[in-house]
Amino acid sequence: NAGVMQNPRHLVRRRGQEARLRCSPMKGHSHVYWYRQLPEEGLKFMVYLQKENIIDESGMPKERFSAEFPKEGPSILRIQQVVRGDSAAYFCASSFSGRPVETQYFGPGTRLLVL
């Protein structure tokens, strides 16, 4: 019973390149949440997705960032034209139904370094 999987675990990009971060939720989970942890800061909510729908993207920067969770395959957090300030750890979590009482299970994170 695998937990939440994220890949890659570490990603290095040069300024201006694109970064794609993948999150495979726990088996049977159809709700995914992305969080960002900037250096010396706490984890901050970015976006909440169900299969094929974005439910809440209030924490995601309006430009250069996008997220999707297709019917098949992992959820993708995409950062276009990365800048040094995007260097952070990106965590995803999943839950079964998204109900408020349900626990979110966290993945190991992807550490993005922008040179």
Place this chain on the structure above:
Amino acid sequence: KQEVTQIPAALSVPEGENLVLNCSFTDSAIYNLQWFRQDPGKGLTSLLLIQSSQREQTSGRLNASLDKSSGRSTLYIAASQPGDSATYLCAGASSGGYQKVTFGIGTKLQVIP
């Protein structure tokens, strides 16, 4: 809007001491409160999860308590060991139509041999 605060930001103790990490939250209507451990450059390890109907949870040398009325949670670590050195994060789950998890910034613990 839920806010989670952790005090102290950093703590250094000699090996063998018992210690308490504090977490406070502003919205008492939480569904659960979770304590995580994070090692430098690593992911999150869930330590204890306390549901809103519970008062405490225990796992080995760890004990976490939850007092919703005062908006506080504590993580008690007994007989600390150098291997306990890490950052400890507190996270409160509230409702906003779905479960919203708000993290504290963490307490960085160093246990000195």
